[in-house]
Amino acid sequence: MWRKSKMTQWIYAHRLRLLWCSGGAYLLAIALLSCGTLDSNRAIVAPPGVPGAQFIGMDKCANCHEEVVRDFVTATHARLKAPGTNATNTGCESCHGPGSLHAQAGGAANLIVNPRKSPQACFACHLDVRSQFQLPHHHPVLEGNMTCTDCHEPHKGKAMKGGPTGKAERIRGGGMAFLTENENCLQCHTAQRGPYVFEHEAMREGCTVCHRPHGSVNQRLLTERNQTLCLKCHFERQTSGGSILIGNVDHSFFLPQGTCWSAGCHEEPHGSNVTPFLRY
Ligand code: HEC
Ligand code: HEC
Ligand code: HEC
Ligand code: HEC
Ligand code: HEC
Ligand code: HEC
Numbered sequence: 001m002w003r004k005s006k007m008t009q010w011i012y013a014h015r016l017r018l019l020w021c022s023g024g025a026y027l028l029a030i031a032l033l034s035c036g037t038l039d040s041n042r043a044i045v046a047p048p049g050v051p052g053a054q055f056i057g058m059d060k061c062a063n064c065h066e067e068v069v070r071d072f073v074t075a076t077h078a079r080l081k082a083p084g085t086n087a088t089n090t091g092c093e094s095c096h097g098p099g100s101l102h103a104q105a106g107g108a109a110n111l112i113v114n115p116r117k118s119p120q121a122c123f124a125c126h127l128d129v130r131s132q133f134q135l136p137h138h139h140p141v142l143e144g145n146m147t148c149t150d151c152h153e154p155h156k157g158k159a160m161k162g163g164p165t166g167k168a169e170r171i172r173g174g175g176m177a178f179l180t181e182n183e184n185c186l187q188c189h190t191a192q193r194g195p196y197v198f199e200h201e202a203m204r205e206g207c208t209v210c211h212r213p214h215g216s217v218n219q220r221l222l223t224e225r226n227q228t229l230c231l232k233c234h235f236e237r238q239t240s241g242g243s244i245l246i247g248n249v250d251h252s253f254f255l256p257q258g259t260c261w262s263a264g265c266h267e268e269p270h271g272s273n274v275t276p277f278l279r280y
């Protein structure tokens with residue numbers, strides 16, 4: 001019979017608290033990081049460069065890119081502000097680099113940074129994201145087969161593509177607004193779209209409950225490599241007789257055979273047309 005070690009039992013018993021602790025630490029780190037970036041009066045990262053060019057400020061870009069500048073007030077990145085002389089290298093030029101030569105030349109493409117061609121401009125501020133794309137399993141952004149803008153919107157609304165961009169849309173989306181976030185992934189991953197006869201309700205929480213969108217140490221970009229992935233939502237209970245119940249079914253015999261989704265068990269974690277148990 002399969003029995004858990006003391007350590008495993010302890011982790012299982014405390015897994016909620018452990019999750020909260022690590023989540024809290026992560027949030028704190030994010031808060032410190034973004035406050036530092038948002039409120040600092042020093043440029044803490046070097047913006048991308050164009051040799052010989054000066055920062056001219058967003059108003060100048062508006063002369064020729066009226067629409068982009070007009071919509072930009074709604075963008076996540078428009079919240080980046082710096083007082084005084086540092087203000088010129090926020091806004092457009094924080095991603096596109098100094099624009100004086102580009103403007104003087106009437107818009108020469110080779111005199112302005114375009115992050116579509118290389119994500120380095122984004123990494124100036126999001127250094128941690130680069131390391132996520134270097135994990136063993138990742139979306140092929142550094143390889144040049146995809147860009148950040150396949151999933152993110154730099155110029156208007158929320159930086160997360162597919163997410164609700166405004167109050168009106170959120171109301172229209174109602175409680176299902178999260179599904180529009182899946183929509184972006186499903187444009188490329190059509191096989192996961194369904195519709196399924198037996199839908200797995202987990203899909204309503206969004207692809208990111210199970211997948212790390214940038215990269216992961218686990219295969220298939222999974223957030224966890226074993227049953228922990230599924231036990232985040234499905235309750236596991238050990239009876240005095242030593243059986244392990246999940247969904248009221250004795251799993252003590254199944255668990256040692258592999259992950260929940262391999263070994264001929266729940267092989268269709270996205271949904272099934274055959275069985276409510278997501279087997280095929
Ligand atoms: C968060 C970074 C970021 C900021 C800030 C930003 N851009 Fe961009 N910009 C991008 C990316 C990424 C692309 C490439 C878009 C793509 O892949 O389709 C781009 C593309 C462009 C293009 C090329 C046309 C196009 O849509 O492909 C123009 C013009 C442009 N930006 C102007 C601006 C202006 C003007 C501002 C300020 C109001 C601005 N950008 C602010 C990241 C940014
Ligand atoms: C004098 C007009 C003018 C000004 C001012 C101007 N641009 Fe442009 N820009 C253009 C034109 C025209 C193009 C289109 C070039 C093309 O498609 O070949 C362009 C293209 C771009 C592109 C796309 C380059 C690419 O790789 O295809 C970006 C990014 C861009 N501009 C950003 C900016 C930013 C940021 C500013 C302000 C700092 C700015 N521009 C100011 C005229 C201007
Ligand atoms: C000058 C620094 C800077 C650059 C360059 C930059 N970002 Fe950001 N970005 C930030 C900061 C700061 C935040 C946090 C803003 C906030 O929480 O309000 C942020 C937030 C984000 C978010 C999260 C939005 C959310 O809703 O949580 C995404 C996604 C993002 N950036 C993508 C990009 C991409 C893609 C690029 C390159 C095209 C880029 N960023 C370039 C500073 C930058
Ligand atoms: C396959 C789609 C996809 C691609 C490509 C992608 N992202 Fe993301 N990104 C996401 C999703 C989805 C989230 C939200 C994560 C969550 O909710 O757990 C996110 C979150 C973020 C965040 C905020 C949270 C964090 O991890 O810091 C930043 C910043 C970010 N992305 C930057 C980038 C940059 C920079 C690139 C390009 C180098 C990029 N992303 C490419 C899908 C993508
Ligand atoms: C622009 C198209 C595109 C978008 C949008 C996209 N992906 Fe991908 N995805 C890819 C490509 C390309 C690969 C790499 C396939 C390969 O390496 O064989 C991939 C790989 C994956 C894999 C691993 C597949 C495997 O067989 O190992 C998963 C899981 C995944 N994506 C989930 C997502 C999720 C979740 C989102 C939304 C946050 C998303 N993708 C958005 C194109 C996309
Ligand atoms: C309940 C957790 C869960 C959710 C939610 C989820 N996935 Fe998955 N996904 C998995 C597991 C587990 C695998 C690995 C299946 C395997 O290896 O046989 C996987 C595999 C994949 C693959 C690799 C292709 C394949 O069949 O092996 C892609 C692509 C993918 N998922 C995309 C998505 C997209 C897009 C969404 C959101 C619409 C999503 N997933 C939501 C658990 C999930």
Ligand code: HEC
Pocket residue numbers: 200201202205209210229230231232233234247260261266269276277278
């Ligand atoms: C985000 C939460 C969440 C995650 C993660 C999750 N599930 Fe689910 N799952 C649900 C919900 C909600 C239901 C529907 C209610 C129920 O039957 O318990 C469900 C139903 C099921 C069912 C059908 C049960 C029945 O009796 O009809 C199976 C089988 C299942 N999930 C397997 C898995 C597997 C395997 C994984 C890991 C790959 C997983 N789930 C991950 C939330 C989740």
